Amino acid sequence: MKFIKLFGHLITILVLTVLTQVGGLIWVLTLLISFKFRKKKRFVFPFLYLAFNILIIPPIAKNFGREQLPIFNDYLKPKNWVYPLFFRNYVTSDLKKVLKDSAKNLKSSNISITYLDANFPFYNGFPLLPHLSHNDGKKIDISFMYTDKYGKSTNKKPSVSGYGAFVSSKNKTAEYCLNKGYWQYDYTKYVTFGIINDLKFDKSKTSLLIEELSNSRLTQKIFIEPYLKASLNLKNETKIRFHGCGAVRHDDHIHLQIK
Numbered sequence: 027m028k029f030i031k032l033f034g035h036l037i038t039i040l041v042l043t044v045l046t047q048v049g050g051l052i053w054v055l056t057l058l059i060s061f062k063f064r065k066k067k068r069f070v071f072p073f074l075y076l077a078f079n080i081l082i083i084p085p086i087a088k089n090f091g092r093e094q095l096p097i098f099n100d101y102l103k104p105k106n107w108v109y110p111l112f113f114r115n116y117v118t119s120d121l122k123k124v125l126k127d128s129a130k131n132l133k134s135s136n137i138s139i140t141y142l143d144a145n146f147p148f149y150n151g152f153p154l155l156p157h158l159s160h161n162d163g164k165k166i167d168i169s170f171m172y173t174d175k176y177g178k179s180t181n182k183k184p185s186v187s188g189y190g191a192f193v194s195s196k197n198k199t200a201e202y203c204l205n206k207g208y209w210q211y212d213y214t215k216y217v218t219f220g221i222i223n224d225l226k227f228d229k230s231k232t233s234l235l236i237e238e239l240s241n242s243r244l245t246q247k248i249f250i251e252p253y254l255k256a257s258l259n260l261k262n263e264t265k266i267r268f269h270g271c272g273a274v275r276h277d278d279h280i281h282l283q284i285k
């Protein structure tokens with residue numbers, strides 16, 4: 027019985043660490059506190075978790091060079107509350123500045139930047155799975171722009187997670203990569219967590235958004251599917267690129283990384 031309990035705790039720590047980086051440590055603290063003060067774990071954990079998420083981790087991470095992105099800002103915000111709650115919205119100060127400056131410049135075009143997975147708060151080399159490269163604070167995924175069924179610009183996105191709602195089902199690159207055996211290339215279609223169907227891809231605003239991000243001096247690469255790069259008429263050959271078959275499809279979001 028004791029062994030099963032211990033095993034359960036180890037699995038909990040592992041899962042929390044993979045999903046949130048610091049959640050595993052919060053579980054260990056929960057065990058210690060609930061043991062010492064004879065309090066129930068289900069009361070201690072949510073309290074500790076929120077305290078760490080909102081009050082404790084942001085200033086410590088800042089000391090180590092990573093900052094949390096805004097959560098309630100109209101022009102730079104997460105796709106949903108899971109990203110900040112799971113500690114997945116940390117970036118270097120440079121990347122935060124690029125995003126804030128771009129958001130400011132895009133305001134006049136009524137475009138707001140909606141971010142998805144960024145990085146965890148600590149330690150270069152600790153990947154934010156499943157994105158192996160999101161491990162140094164310099165990478166972030168960003169949603170495209172869409173219109174509603176009346177053609178009006180909206181900040182809604184077609185999938186709940188922000189991933190997996192592809193602009194077109196016809197994607198020659200995806201076909202090529204899947205045929206070559208890169209089975210993971212379109213697996214994000216399984217992680218939409220629900221789709222809103224009546225949104226349309228907004229070519230002109232998405233193109234403005236990408237141009238703005240690529241104009242930043244610090245921007246190193248922006249990944250997007252080749253067919254979208256062509257149809258959006260994106261000309262920056264050095265920065266706006268194809269990510270290769272080893273990644274996943276980028277016709278549901280872009281990946282931005284800075285120097």
Ligand SMILES: [Zn+2]
Pocket residue numbers: 157160165166167280281282
């Ligand atoms: Zn990415």
